[in-house]
Amino acid sequence: MEENTMIEVDIAHDEMDIVCERPDTLLDARMHYCPGCGHGVAHRVIMEVVAEMGIQDQTIGVAPVGCSVFAYHYMNIDMQEAAHGRACAVATGIKRVRPDKFVFTYQGDGDLAAIGTGETVHAINRGENMLIVFINNAIYGMTGGQMAPTTLIGQKSTTSPYGREVGFNGHPLKITDMIAPLPGAFYVTRTAVNTPANVRKTKKAIQKAFEYQKLNRGTCFVEVVSNCPTNWGMPPQKSNEWLSENMLPMYPLGDLKTPSKEELENA
Amino acid sequence: MGELRLMKGNEALAEAAIRAGIDAYFGYPITPQSEVLEYLTREGYNRTQTVILQAESEIASINMVYGAAGAGARVMTSSSSPGISLMMEGISYIAGAELPCLLVNVNRGGPGLGTIQPSQGDYFQSTKGGGHGDYRMIVLAPSTVQEMADFVLEGFEIAEKYRNPTLILADGALGQMMEKVELREQLDRKAREIPGWATTGKTKDRDHNIITSLFIQPEEMEQVNIRLQKKYKEIEQNETRVQTIQVEDADIVLVAYGLSARISRKAMEICREKGMKVGLIRPITLWPYPSAAVAEAAEHAKGFLAVELNAGQMVEDVRLAVNGKCPVEHYGRMGGIIMSPEEIVEKIEDLAKRVNQ
Ligand code: SF4
Numbered sequence: 001m002e003e004n005t006m007i008e009v010d011i012a013h014d015e016m017d018i019v020c021e022r023p024d025t026l027l028d029a030r031m032h033y034c035p036g037c038g039h040g041v042a043h044r045v046i047m048e049v050v051a052e053m054g055i056q057d058q059t060i061g062v063a064p065v066g067c068s069v070f071a072y073h074y075m076n077i078d079m080q081e082a083a084h085g086r087a088c089a090v091a092t093g094i095k096r097v098r099p100d101k102f103v104f105t106y107q108g109d110g111d112l113a114a115i116g117t118g119e120t121v122h123a124i125n126r127g128e129n130m131l132i133v134f135i136n137n138a139i140y141g142m143t144g145g146q147m148a149p150t151t152l153i154g155q156k157s158t159t160s161p162y163g164r165e166v167g168f169n170g171h172p173l174k175i176t177d178m179i180a181p182l183p184g185a186f187y188v189t190r191t192a193v194n195t196p197a198n199v200r201k202t203k204k205a206i207q208k209a210f211e212y213q214k215l216n217r218g219t220c221f222v223e224v225v226s227n228c229p230t231n232w233g234m235p236p237q238k239s240n241e242w243l244s245e246n247m248l249p250m251y252p253l254g255d256l257k258t259p260s261k262e263e264l265e266n267a
Numbered sequence: 268m269g270e271l272r273l274m275k276g277n278e279a280l281a282e283a284a285i286r287a288g289i290d291a292y293f294g295y296p297i298t299p300q301s302e303v304l305e306y307l308t309r310e311g312y313n314r315t316q317t318v319i320l321q322a323e324s325e326i327a328s329i330n331m332v333y334g335a336a337g338a339g340a341r342v343m344t345s346s347s348s349p350g351i352s353l354m355m356e357g358i359s360y361i362a363g364a365e366l367p368c369l370l371v372n373v374n375r376g377g378p379g380l381g382t383i384q385p386s387q388g389d390y391f392q393s394t395k396g397g398g399h400g401d402y403r404m405i406v407l408a409p410s411t412v413q414e415m416a417d418f419v420l421e422g423f424e425i426a427e428k429y430r431n432p433t434l435i436l437a438d439g440a441l442g443q444m445m446e447k448v449e450l451r452e453q454l455d456r457k458a459r460e461i462p463g464w465a466t467t468g469k470t471k472d473r474d475h476n477i478i479t480s481l482f483i484q485p486e487e488m489e490q491v492n493i494r495l496q497k498k499y500k501e502i503e504q505n506e507t508r509v510q511t512i513q514v515e516d517a518d519i520v521l522v523a524y525g526l527s528a529r530i531s532r533k534a535m536e537i538c539r540e541k542g543m544k545v546g547l548i549r550p551i552t553l554w555p556y557p558s559a560a561v562a563e564a565a566e567h568a569k570g571f572l573a574v575e576l577n578a579g580q581m582v583e584d585v586r587l588a589v590n591g592k593c594p595v596e597h598y599g600r601m602g603g604i605i606m607s608p609e610e611i612v613e614k615i616e617d618l619a620k621r622v623n624q
Pocket of ligand 1: 230
């Protein structure tokens, strides 16, 4: 049999029922992410929420430095590219002068929890009324797989080739647990994008966070545990399993802080 | 005539910022310019509902400026030398993303933690690009409290015209000294139009707006650089500012800016009284540098003396402009020490003796 055989199906598109569509908050662009990477899923989930809430014209995003540096090539909303680690400061600047807009940052573990720790903690401590989406895949993707602040003990990377060693490299930084007790944090949760059920939960969390931004009560923080098949050195399917087995015991899913009934009623 | 007040340089600058209708100020305390943040915090929100925020660091301040400028606000920050060093990355990004904003450096002595006394040691950093890449900042150098106030609105107007950061480079003495200042009327900040490129939310009638300095394809990056250089040329042509005093017949031309221009002027007057032909060129923009004025004076002058509160920085630009036509020398004090007019007179007399031989 010849390779690349195409079967021609003769059905006009307009006769088909549309069951799933690209929201107009996502551009029709080919993503540069590796096959099976969680970034594409996370982008889609956020943009679906923006589309469903009808707030495309009121939303301003901040892209990080890292694999998702080009998030603005895919998200069809006004966006700013921040310097490495400075997304929370940039977002503060935007939100303070445009308080009626929805503002969010999209940051990886190196950006948010290493070089940008100061900006992250202080933005949340001021209770900046914005959403921080924190993609944690325990590695530096863009620069080629170096150790991240969230890299697991024993996990190999190009800068921990024999596995992360506590005595030498310190512990994985659970920054979400660190910031949750800050009074400025209004809603803090941890989700994942490794299974369809977890993706749905991630979308719910993002939705809640955008809704809460209307209340003007503080920072919402959604950690999304994600994968990096390329730099973890495994096929996508396997990486999702590895995530469940290794990442989730260290970074357990669920809410770390939710607004109380009174807080929501008094808002 | 505007309202007259006796004010400190830092406070005059802060007052002028409110009256220029700034939307936001982000800053971090550092001597000798903390009065700017203090004054604005006291007055800014109450009078014009301006956002005034004390950030956790200068790094955060400059990135807040980036965000607010990208959202179309008239925004500024101020600091002093070590704090400005921390901002350099952000300034490069702001220049790369072509965002208008106003920065203020009330220069103190360095290097390192240095001293809190006045200095002009940040000339190189300000004019040659302390951050990475081929960018330029418009640099205004006030030499009076009046100019500390006037250069705020002027700085914003140039910044907004060219979508480029403007820096006011003052020094600790100008920030702290009190002088009479005439203040302009209050501008209505809400009347300012938000520029079309700003990130304010993508509406149906336009593509999404992106603020970025990232152009990963080298061909594209080169084109961006070519466009930036064209813009810088235009700024050089249109925005160079200089004051010349009795240069027409001068044998010895002093070149000095800011605080050292005030002292040099006094030295010039002493020399004139003694019958010596001495003139003064005071660059008001340090970038673009008034090279033409220096070159013109070099047609008839016998010698140049650059007077600076540093080890010899601007003197390089004087030499480039004089282009070997006559000797160019430097006189400076460092580390927060200010020279007296008499010290400069001595140097002028010494230089005059040698060039007249
Ligand atoms: S390197 Fe890793 S994080 Fe980056 S795109 Fe590839 S899989 Fe995703």
